[in-house]
Amino acid sequence: MIAQSPEPVTSFRPIASNERFSRQSQIHGWxxxxxxxxxxxxxxxxxxxxxxxxxxxxxxxxxxxxxxxxxxxxxxxxxxxxxxxxxxxxxxxxxxxxxxxxxxxxxxxxxxxxxxxxxxxxxxxxxxxxxxxxxxxxxxxxxxxxxxxxxxxxxxxxxxxxxxxxxxxxxxxxxxxxxxxxxxxxxxxxxxxxxxxxxxxxxxxxxxxxxxxxxxxxxxxxxxxxxxxxxxxxxxxxxxxxxxxxxxxxxxxxxxxxxxxxxxxxxxxxxxxxxHHDTSIAIFDLEVSPSQISVEQILTYTNMDAVELDWDIAIALECPTCGTNPVCLPSFRVVASDLNCPVCCDPRRPEWQSRITRGSRLATRTLADLGIPPRSYLSLVTNNEHRLHCRLQKTNRMRA
Known part of the structure; x- marks a missing residue:
């Protein structure tokens, strides 16, 4: 047996019976x-x-x-x-x-x-x-x-x-x-x-x-x-x-x-x-697309020293026979063929990095090259571990 509700189930407001949502709109509080x-x-x-x-x-x-x-x-x-x-x-x-x-x-x-x-x-x-x-x-x-x-x-x-x-x-x-x-x-x-x-x-x-x-x-x-x-x-x-x-x-x-x-x-x-660890960090907005700005540019613009990612970047693929080949591959874009040397077919060992610093080889690459999607919120850090969240906004120009 269902107990009687202390509140009326329906309010019976004057709603036309042919309205699309008339039945649910009569529910009390709806x-x-x-x-x-x-x-x-x-x-x-x-x-x-x-x-x-x-x-x-x-x-x-x-x-x-x-x-x-x-x-x-x-x-x-x-x-x-x-x-x-x-x-x-x-x-x-x-x-x-x-x-x-x-x-x-x-x-x-x-x-x-x-x-x-x-x-x-x-x-x-x-x-x-x-x-x-x-x-x-x-x-x-x-x-x-x-x-x-x-x-x-x-x-x-x-x-x-x-x-x-x-x-x-x-x-x-x-x-x-x-x-x-x-x-x-x-x-x-x-x-x-x-x-x-x-x-x-x-x-x-x-x-x-x-x-x-x-x-x-x-x-x-x-x-x-x-x-x-x-x-x-x-x-x-x-x-x-x-x-x-x-x-x-x-x-x-x-x-x-x-x-x-x-x-x-x-x-x-x-x-x-x-x-939960960084909820109080300052936030900075940039109106720019990831494909239109490099790591070096965003770090210079915000006066920060590095971009920290939630994923790893393969910065090199090392073949024990043929040597090391510099690359820029986010971990989620690495495919099986990347891990085999195209010359001798030996396995290649990736070198991983998740913090891209000013002046590094990857600093000239765009944010899109690092796998950062449009409208992302980036984590930027200084050498003293001070942090800043940078929000990439919709428009294609950088706010002055």
């Missing part, structure tokens, strides 16, 4: 205006992402961006409501965007066919109110957490297995983040995936998850419900904000189908979490 103005970014357009995107369109979210670097395969069709057989081979993000436009033509959709671990800048994240993670590996979640933290944008992670799933809310400025809750085994898997000893193709091997559309739809519903609650809690009129129950940063909801269970777990902030 603000369709909040949803129509909301800007959400969905990272991952697989089985889980499909259900999340579908729900956002049905609810009337005003602006939705979607990111995925993958293309549709036949195996996706049994679990992805937005994909058809004729879509096989097409980019997931673009097909998903076209289907959302059919469901909710007034929705502003922005598909991005890219890899968020290497091609997404935190500035793009900052365009959105909330990010929904529908990812299938730790590396992508780790990167998304860092990007959201840099952009000061909260995010809701979601993950699924065969008959279980969970969502978690993270607002790194106000509590624990995803990285705070990572276990030693998760760190081991992350480090294995990001290993400099492996070429990019081997590091990017996806994890095949046995699952069905049932758990995808269930977890996506929880994720979108939390998104609706967070949006109302942040943007609705004060008199209705209290009607919405929300998760705190670091809270997670787990659910299982065999046996049936659902629970809410709480986590604490890790005082030594590296994602």
């Amino acid at each position: 603000s369709q205006e909040v949803l129509s103005r909301a800007k959400l970014l969905v990272a991952g357009c697989g089985a889980l992402g499909n259900e999340t995107l579908k729900n956002l369109a049905l609810l009337g979210i005003g602006t939705v961006g979607m990111i995925d670097f993958d293309s549709i395969e036949v195996i996706n069709l049994s679990r992805s409501v937005l994909f058809r057989k004729t879509d096989v081979g097409q980019p997931k993000a673009h097909v998903a965007a076209s289907r959302l436009a059919e469901i909710h033509p007034e929705m502003q959709v922005t598909p991005m066919h890219l890899d968020l671990t290497s091609e997404l800048g935190a500035g793009t994240i900052s365009d959105y109110d909330l990010v929904l993670g529908c990812l299938d590996n730790i590396e992508a979640r780790w990167h998304l957490n860092r990007l959201c933290h840099a952009a000061s944008v909260p995010w809701i992670d979601a993950g699924i297995e065969a008959s279980a799933g969970q969502i978690a809310y993270f607002d790194a400025l106000n509590g624990p983040c995803y990285e705070c809750s990572m276990s030693s085994s998760m760190w081991q898997r992350l480090n294995e995936r990001r290993s400099c000893l492996l070429p990019a193709q081997q590091r990017a091997v996806p994890r095949n998850i046995a699952t069905t559309s049932i758990i995808s739809s269930l977890v996506a519903a929880l994720q979108v419900q939390e998104a609706v609650s967070q949006l109302h809690h942040r943007f609705a009129p004060p008199q209705t904000q209290s009607k919405w129950s929300v998760l705190r940063s670091g809270d997670r909801i787990t659910t299982r189908l065999a046996p049936y269970s659902i629970s809410v777990l709480h986590s604490r902030r890790n005082d030594v979490c590296l994602a």
